[in-house]
Amino acid sequence: MSPLLPTDPPKIGDFWLDSRLLATPSGITYLAHDELGAIVMLVLLSSGAAEDAAARDRLAGQVNAMHIDTVVARGGQGQHEGRLAHKFRSEDDDPVAPGQQPLAPWVALAYDGTAGASAEAHRLLDEISLARVPQQGQPSGPDYALHWIDRVQPGLSRLWPLPWPGRHDRAGRVSILASWLVMILIAMLAILMAILLFSQSPPSQAPPPLPTTPPPSSQSGSPPPSASPSPQSASPSPSSGSPSPSSGSPSPSGSGSPSQSQSASPSPSSGQPSGSESPSAAGPPTTNPRL
Numbered sequence: 316m317s318p319l320l321p322t323d324p325p326k327i328g329d330f331w332l333d334s335r336l337l338a339t340p341s342g343i344t345y346l347a348h349d350e351l352g353a354i355v356m357l358v359l360l361s362s363g364a365a366e367d368a369a370a371r372d373r374l375a376g377q378v379n380a381m382h383i384d385t386v387v388a389r390g391g392q393g394q395h396e397g398r399l400a401h402k403f404r405s406e407d408d409d410p411v412a413p414g415q416q417p418l419a420p421w422v423a424l425a426y427d428g429t430a431g432a433s434a435e436a437h438r439l440l441d442e443i444s445l446a447r448v449p450q451q452g453q454p455s456g457p458d459y460a461l462h463w464i465d466r467v468q469p470g471l472s473r474l475w476p477l478p479w480p481g482r483h484d485r486a487g488r489v490s491i492l493a494s495w496l497v498m499i500l501i502a503m504l505a506i507l508m509a510i511l512l513f514s515q516s517p518p519s520q521a522p523p524p525l526p527t528t529p530p531p532s533s534q535s536g537s538p539p540p541s542a543s544p545s546p547q548s549a550s551p552s553p554s555s556g557s558p559s560p561s562s563g564s565p566s567p568s569g570s571g572s573p574s575q576s577q578s579a580s581p582s583p584s585s586g587q588p589s590g591s592e593s594p595s596a597a598g599p600p601t602t603n604p605r606l
Contacts, residue, residue: 316346324472327421328390328404330357337436340464341370341444344436346426355387356426358436363463364443365392365419365470370463373443378422385435391420391470409475419470 317335319325323345325332330347337344342360349355364370371393378389379397388404395403406418422439426432441447444461 319345323469324474326474327357327359327472328388328406328423330355330388330423332357336433337440338467339437339440339444339446340364340461340467341440341446343469344433344440347423353387354426354428355423356432356436357421357423358439359421359472360391360419360443360470361463361466362419362468362470363461363466367461367463368393370443371420374420374422374439377439377442381424385425387423387425389420389422390418392417394420394422406473406475409473411473416471418473421470421472 319332319334323332323335323343327345327347330349332345332347334346335343336346336356340361341364342358345357345359347355347357360370360374375394375397378386378394379399381399383399386399386402389399389402390404390406395405424432424436438447444464
């Protein structure tokens, strides 16, 4: 048993890889586990053997000849037919990039931790590479070798859904529950801080009212009406400029002299209130010498 290499995928199908058990030119055997924690022995063809149709057929024939309890699951190109075709796990629902090559064949076998399980995986890989086929006839000339014998890198696999960054396993239920609780706690603290922040802010003042529309008279451009002087202050009072009719000197109607009411002299009452008595009414009555 050896640790995984950087070239090894973290997951194949529904199984997470834990370590390496065996590596041959035709494939690699891993120790893996599923979502429920069951330990299996997963055999994955190498990149060279996965591209050889004859090698894929030899793997399918060997798997179909095994006991039904030995094969846990199978997948990849060309592994959906035969006696144990119901063990096939399709990955067609995973997202596939345009022009992506088919997945390398693999098979998950039951593992009990004994040496016999590892020997079975070694036998399976030797059958694929024809390492246990006896030599036919007398050897002459160069020995036979498979054209993909030097391409020992793990075959193509697809990882979906993506694992946690830096991890080769899915997080457990306890980790997922703890992460959700932390997220809820952070959200509650953010809401509490927002409430405290906005509750301490000063109240905002109301905006000033909009100016009202002026009356139509002010829009026409005419000046506002000014206060006109009182007619009593602008024009002389008729009672202040002419003698009162009650005075003792009646004016002759036939005389050609102008009346005092039509004289051009200013009224002495212009500088005093209009209701005060005139000086002519206050003095003694005068007598007409003609009488």
